[in-house]
Amino acid sequence: MNTPARQGAIQILNKVPEVTLYFWVIKIMCTTVGETAADFLNFDLQFGLTATSIVTSVLLAVFLVMQLRRKSYVPWLYWVVVVLISTVGTLITDNLVDNFGVALETTTIVFSLAIAVTFATWYRSEKTLSIHSIFTTKRELFYWAAILFTFALGTAAGDLAAEGLKLGYANSAVMFAGMIGFVTLSYYGFKVNAIGAFWIAYILTRPLGASLGDYLMQPNTNGGIGFGAAVTNAIFLIGIVGLVIYMTVTRKQIEE
Secondary structure (H helix, E strand, O other): OHHHHHHHHHHHHHHOOOOHHHHHHHHHHHHHHHHHHHHHHHHHOOOOOOHHHHHHHHHHHHHHHHHHOOOOOHHHHHHHHHHHHHHHHOOOOOHHHHHOOHHHHHHHHHHHHHHHHHHHHHHHOOOOOOHHHOOOOOHHHHHHHHHHHHHHHHHHHHHHHHHHOOHHHHHHHHHHHHHHHHHHHHHHHHOOOOHHHHHHHHHHHHHHHHHHHHHOOHHHHHHOOOEEEEEEEEHHOOHHHHHHHHHHHHHHHHEE
C-alpha cells in the first residue's frame, strides 16, 4: 500500500534521470559546453572572468532553486542546471588559477579533497551515495554539491594533463576516455561496486569533456582544431537540446 509519504518519495526520486547511454552522452556534451561557454562569455563577448562568473552564478542560483522546488524530474530543467553548474565549476577553477595564481596541481588536490569530504559527509548523514535514493531535499543538495566539485576538479585535471603535463588536448581526451572505458569494463566484466563506478565515471567525464572542448575550440597553434568557442558551443548545445527533447517526448509516451 502506498502511503502519501511513500508516494511523495517516489515522485521526488524521478527528479534524477535514469543512468542510460543518453544520460552519459548528454553529460559529456554538457561538460564540453561548460568549458566552451565560459570562454565564449569571457573572451568572445568580452565579459571578463569576474563578470562571467557573476552572471553564470546568478543564473545557476535561479535555476537550481527552480529544480529544488520541483516534485518530479523535468528533463529540460535538470539539464539546464547541469550546464550551468558545469560552467560555474569551470569558472571556479579558472578564477583560482588566473586571478589568484593557484597552481593546477594545487586546485586538483583541493577539489579532490572537497569531493572526498562531500561524499564522506553525505554517506555519514544518509548512509548511501546512490542517485537512486535521492528522495529528500537534503540528499539532492549533497548531489548537486558533489557535481559542482566534480566539474571544478575535472577542469583542473583536464588543464593539468593537457597543459601542465604537455599531453595536448587530443591525447588528454583519449587518455580520459580510456580511463572511463576501464571503469566501464570493471563494472560490467568484474562487477565492481555500481555506486563507486558511477561516481568515478562521472568525475572522469568532466576532464574528457574539457579536453574535447579545448581541442575543438583552440587554434591550431595551441594544438586544437580551431572551431572557436561560438561554433563549438553551438554544435554541442544543438546536440543537448535535441537529445533532451527526444528524452522528454519518449518519457511522455512511456508514461501514457
